[in-house]
Amino acid sequence: MKRRNLIRATALALAMGMTGGAAFAQDAEAEKVTIGVSIPSATHGFMGGLNWHAQDTIARLADVYPNIEFVLATAGDAAKQVNDIEDMMATRDIDGLVVLPFESEPLTAPVAAVAEAGKFVTVVDRGLSQPGIEDLYVAGDNTAFGRVAGEYFRDNLEAGSKIVVLRGIPTTLDNERVDAFQAALEGSDIEILDMQHGNWNRDDAFTVMQDYLSKYPEINAVWAADDDMALGVLEAISAAGREEEMWVVGGAGMKEIIQRIRDKDPQLPANVTYPPAQISAAIEMTALNFVSRAPMAGRYIIGSQLITPENAEQFYYPDSPF
Numbered sequence: 485m486k487r488r489n490l491i492r493a494t495a496l497a498l499a500m501g502m503t504g505g506a507a508f509a510q511d512a513e514a515e516k517v518t519i520g521v522s523i524p525s526a527t528h529g530f531m532g533g534l535n536w537h538a539q540d541t542i543a544r545l546a547d548v549y550p551n552i553e554f555v556l557a558t559a560g561d562a563a564k565q566v567n568d569i570e571d572m573m574a575t576r577d578i579d580g581l582v583v584l585p586f587e588s589e590p591l592t593a594p595v596a597a598v599a600e601a602g603k604f605v606t607v608v609d610r611g612l613s614q615p616g617i618e619d620l621y622v623a624g625d626n627t628a629f630g631r632v633a634g635e636y637f638r639d640n641l642e643a644g645s646k647i648v649v650l651r652g653i654p655t656t657l658d659n660e661r662v663d664a665f666q667a668a669l670e671g672s673d674i675e676i677l678d679m680q681h682g683n684w685n686r687d688d689a690f691t692v693m694q695d696y697l698s699k700y701p702e703i704n705a706v707w708a709a710d711d712d713m714a715l716g717v718l719e720a721i722s723a724a725g726r727e728e729e730m731w732v733v734g735g736a737g738m739k740e741i742i743q744r745i746r747d748k749d750p751q752l753p754a755n756v757t758y759p760p761a762q763i764s765a766a767i768e769m770t771a772l773n774f775v776s777r778a779p780m781a782g783r784y785i786i787g788s789q790l791i792t793p794e795n796a797e798q799f800y801y802p803d804s805p806f
Contacts, residue, residue: 517774518553519580520572521767522565523608525558526805528684529712530736533760533806534584541764545771552771562590569594573601580604580774582766588613604773604780608766610657620773621783622766624758628788630661632756633707633733634668636790640753643673645704648696650682650689650713661709677703682713689716697724705731711738711755718751727751736760737791737799738806746796755791757799760806762786 521542526532535558542554555576559565565586572578581598585591585607592612599605599617607618637647649665652658662679669676677700682689689708696703697720706721708714714734721727731751734741736758744752765784773780791799 515774516551516553517580518555518576518578519582519767519770519774520569520576520578521554521556521763522568522572522581522583523556523558523763524565524584524586525560527560528686529738529806530684530710530758530760533736533738533801533804534763536804536806537761538763538767541767545768549771549775552774554767559586562586566590566594569598573598573603578603580606580770582606582608582763582770584608584763585610585612592617604770606766606770608763619781620766620769622762622769623785624762625785625787626657626660626758627664629735629756629758630664630666630709631668632788632790633709633735634665636733636754636756637665637674637705637707638669638672641672641674641705644675646675646677646700646702647705647707648677648693648700648703649679649707650692650709650717651679652681652684652710652713654681665707665709682708682710682716684710684712686712686716686719689713690720691716693717693720694724697721697726703730705733708732708734710734711736711741714738714741714752721751736806739801739804742791742796742800745791745793746800748793753792755799757789757791759786760804 521538523534523538524531526535538556542556555572555578557568559568580603583595588610592614595605595612596617605618606620606622609623651662678696680692682692693716706717708717711734714732717732731753733754735756737755741752741755745755769780772778
């Protein structure tokens with residue numbers, strides 16, 4: 485079963501189990517609810533996938549919960565996202581908000597105002613700069629993301645192997661991943677030659693990898709830590725004619741990467757999940773807050789899993805843009 489269906493089935497079963505079928509149906513029809521969903525625009529692969537999962541989930545839940553209206557807004561910058569949320573409050577009188585902040589600091593006060601107005605708030609992935617504002621927090625496990633990748637390198641490289649690392653945008657999130665990756669390598673005698681920021685961007689990663697290839701005559705593997713960056717890395721390796729020397733591990737489960745893993749591409753032996761489908765869990769759990777008696781407040785952290793040729797099929801979403 486695909487993960488998004490598993491999330492849906494688990495959530496619906498929880499709601500039905502907590503309320504009973506007849507009471508659940510009556511409650512679902514009794515109260516009209518408006519939920520705002522505010523997310524960044526599809527500026528790169530991961531966000532493209534997240535946008536797709538948000539739209540797919542909203543369309544699906546519209547059939548399940550006819551009493552819930554969803555208002556989806558996407559923003560290319562923090563200022564636009566602030567305006568979107570203020571508009572949802574002023575003109576749509578939303579009852580709940582699901583928000584993935586474009587940036588933490590500028591979104592903190594506007595989201596706090598939504599919470600102070602008594603609305604149910606779900607924050608996704610990038611936390612706010614002030615803790616405790618949201619009712620529900622849904623995110624991937626960034627520490628596990630780095631640890632799982634580091635364990636794969638430790639278990640699949642010989643002692644004395646040399647690797648390079650591409651970091652994301654300088655953030656707390658990136659620090660958590662890199663710290664966990666390094667901790668997993670402790671005692672392995674694997675040497676990290678260099679770590680530079682590729683900013684979760686394919687072009688930046690291409691430039692960084694070109695620099696690595698010019699500086700280091702021996703590289704056994706690359707932790708790209710992101711699938712957009714992995715594609716840039718692979719382009720640079722191909723341009724240098726060094727495909728046979730090293731393999732690459734990205735992260736987040738881009739369908740192009742997963743397909744190549746499924747096909748046993750030696751350059752892409754594995755990947756680590758950080759699912760854009762986390763937005764589906766956030767929207768579904770927010771909806772359940774209004775149609776069931778199931779407790780939805782708290783933190784819901786989605787663990788990272790290692791993707792290999794043996795299990796790649798279950799992580800492949802052919803209809804997703806990511």
